[in-house]
C-alpha cells in the first residue's frame with residue numbers, strides 16, 4: 001500500500017512538473033518553440049480524394065462528437081453547399097466541379113492546418129494554444145477565457161466556438177488527434193480513408209513524396225504544395241490538379257500571419273498570469289507532497 | 302592501403318555472385334539497373350526499388366485464362382472492420398481490361414515472370430516509412446474506385462463490400478460460387494465501320510475491321526486501349542466522335558498508316574471494298590501464303606510496297622538439288638526428278654507448267670510427271 005502511494009505521488013509530481021514547464025513555455029507565446037525535424041504532417045492529395053466523407057465520420061467518432069451512422073455520409077447532396085468546419089464537425093469535405101472530366105469532381109478535405117507559426121497561438125492572450133513538437137496545435141480548455149481572438153486571427157478561419165453551449169463553451173478545432181498520435185496511433189481521419197488521399201508521416205518525408213509526385217506526374221498536378229510555405233509553413237499539406245484558388249484556398253503570403261494581440265500578451269500577461277499559475281501549481285505540489293507524506297507515515301506506523 | 306585492396310578483392314566475387322543470382326529473364330532485359338533501382342547495389346534485402354511510374358516495365362505474359370477466376374481480398378482483414386473482404390471476380394475484370402489497358406491497368410509494375418502481388422510494393426501498414434506510394438488499402442481502393450466511379454458516378458462501399466454486421470454478408474458469400482461462372486461474353490466485332498468525315502472530297506472512310514484483325518493480325522489492344530466499359534455499355538453518354546480533334550481521330554490509324562500524306566488512301570467517295578492482295582498488288586495469296594503474317598514477306602517495318610512477285614524474292618533460288626518437290630504435293634518420278642526446274646517451269650513464279658519441251662501430246666495437269674501425295678508440307682522459306 002505504501003509503495004503504491006509513493007509511486008502515485010511521484011507520478012503526480014512529474015505530471016505537475018511537466019505541466020508547469022509547459023506553461024512557462026507557452027507563457028512566452030512560444031513562437032520560438034523548437035519545431036522538431038521529425039514533426040508530423042499530413043499530405044492531402046485532392047486528386048485522389050473521392051469525397052466519401054468517411055473522414056468526417058471518423059473524426060466525430062474519435063472525438064466523441066455526436067454523429068449520424070456511417071451510411072448517412074454517402075449522401076453527396078451535402079456538396080451542393082460549401083461547408084466549413086465548426087464545433088460539431090472538426091473536418092468537412094467539399095466538392096468542386098472538374099471542368100476537364102466531369103466524372104471526377106474534386107473533393108477537398110478541410111480542417112485545422114496546424115501551422116508551424118500558428119496565429120491563433122500568437123493571438124491568444126492567455127496562452128491557451130500550444131504548438132507541440134509533433135506538429136499539432138492544441139488548445140487548452142482550462143486556460144481559455146472565451147475571448148475568441150483566435151477565431152479572428154486564424155488565416156483559415158478554423159477555431160469554432162460552441163455558441164450553443166451556455167455554461168462552459170469551448171473552442172473547437174481539429175487537434176491533429178493529439179491523444180491518438182501520442183499513443184502511437186495515426187489520426188482517425190487518416191486511418192479510415194479508403195484511398196489514402198490523406199497520408200500521415202514526417203512532414204519532411206511528405207514534402208519529398210509530394211515533390212516526387214509532381215515530378216512524376218507533371219500533367220496531373222499543379223506545381224505547388226499548399227502549406228509548404230504558406231503563412232510560414234503548415235503541418236497539413238495539399239496537392240492539387242487545380243489552382244488552389246479555384247478550390248477556395250485562401251491567398252496567403254509566405255510570412256506568418258501577424259498575431260492580433262501578440263504585443264499585449266508579451267507586454268502584460270507574460271509577466272503576470274504565468275507566475276501566478278506557477279505559484280499555484282507549486283503550492284499544489286507542496287500540498288500533495290504533504291498529504292502523501294501523511295498517508296505514508298500513517299501506513300508505516 | 303593494402304587492406305583496401307583486400308576488401309576490394311573480397312567484394313568483387315560478391316558482386317559477380319549477386320549478378321549471377323538474377324533471374325534469366327532479368328538478365329536478358331535490355332535495361333539499365335537505374336531504371337528500377339535507386340541504389341548502386343540492390344540486394345534481396347534492400348532492392349531499393351524506385352517508386353512508380355514504371356510504365357516501361359510492365360511485362361505480363363499471362364492471359365486472363367491463366368489468372369485466378371475469383372479472389373477474396375482479405376489481406377487486410379481485421380476484427381474491427383466495418384466491411385467484409387471483397388470477393389473479386391478477377392477473370393471477369395481481366396477480360397474487361399483486355400479492351401482497356403490490358404493487365405497492366407492494375408498490375409502497373411511487373412517485371413517478367415510471375416505476376417507481382419500488390420502487397421509486394423504496397424505496405425500493409427498505413428503508418429510506415431516509405432510514403433512514396435499508397436499503402437495496400439489505399440492502393441486497392443484507388444485501383445478499383447477509379448473505374449467504378451467513372452462507371453457509376455458513385456462511391457458506394459456496398460457495391461464491392463458486404464457490411465460485416467448485417468445479413469447481407471450471407472448473400473454475398475454464397476455468390477462466390479456463381480461468380481466463378483461470370484465471364485465477359487465474347488465481344489462480337491463489327492465487319493466494317495463506315496465513318497462520314499467532314500471532308501468534302503473523300504468523305505467516306507471505310508474501316509474494315511475483319512481485315513485488320515484477320516488479315517493484318519492487328520491485336521485488339523493496339524487500337525482499343527484505355528477504353529472504358531461505358532463505350533459499349535452506354536450508362537452515361539460518351540463524348541461523341543465528332544467533338545474530337547482531327548489529331549485525336551487519326552491516332553488509331555497513325556500507329557501504322559502515315560496519315561500526313563496520301564489522304565485518299567483511306568478517304569474515298571464511296572465505301573471501299575475489302576483488301577484483296579491480288580487486285581491490289583497482282584500477287585495472289587494462294588493457299589501457300591494466305592496464312593502468313595504480312596511481316597513474313599514485308600520485312601521492312603511499315604513498308605508494304607516494292608516486293609517483286611518472283612518466288613526468289615523471298616525464297617532464294619531454287620534448284621533441283623535444294624528443292625524437295627514433294628512439298629508441292631507432287632512426288633516426281635525418277636525421270637522428271639533429274640530435270641532442271643526451268644525445263645517445266647518457265648516463268649519466275651513457277652505457275653505455268655509446260656510439257657512442250659519434251660512432249661508434244663501431253664499437257665499438265667491432265668497428265669502428271671509423278672504421283673500426287675497427300676502428305677504435303679508447307680513451303681518453308
Ligand code: SF4
Pocket residue numbers: 058059060062063090091111173174175176177187188189190
Ligand atoms: S486529425 Fe483527428 S481531429 Fe483532426 S480532422 Fe483528423 S480525425 Fe479530426
Ligand code: SF4
Pocket residue numbers: 048049050051052053054055056093107109192193194195196197198
Ligand atoms: S476519407 Fe479520404 S477519400 Fe474519403 S472524403 Fe475523406 S479524404 Fe477524401
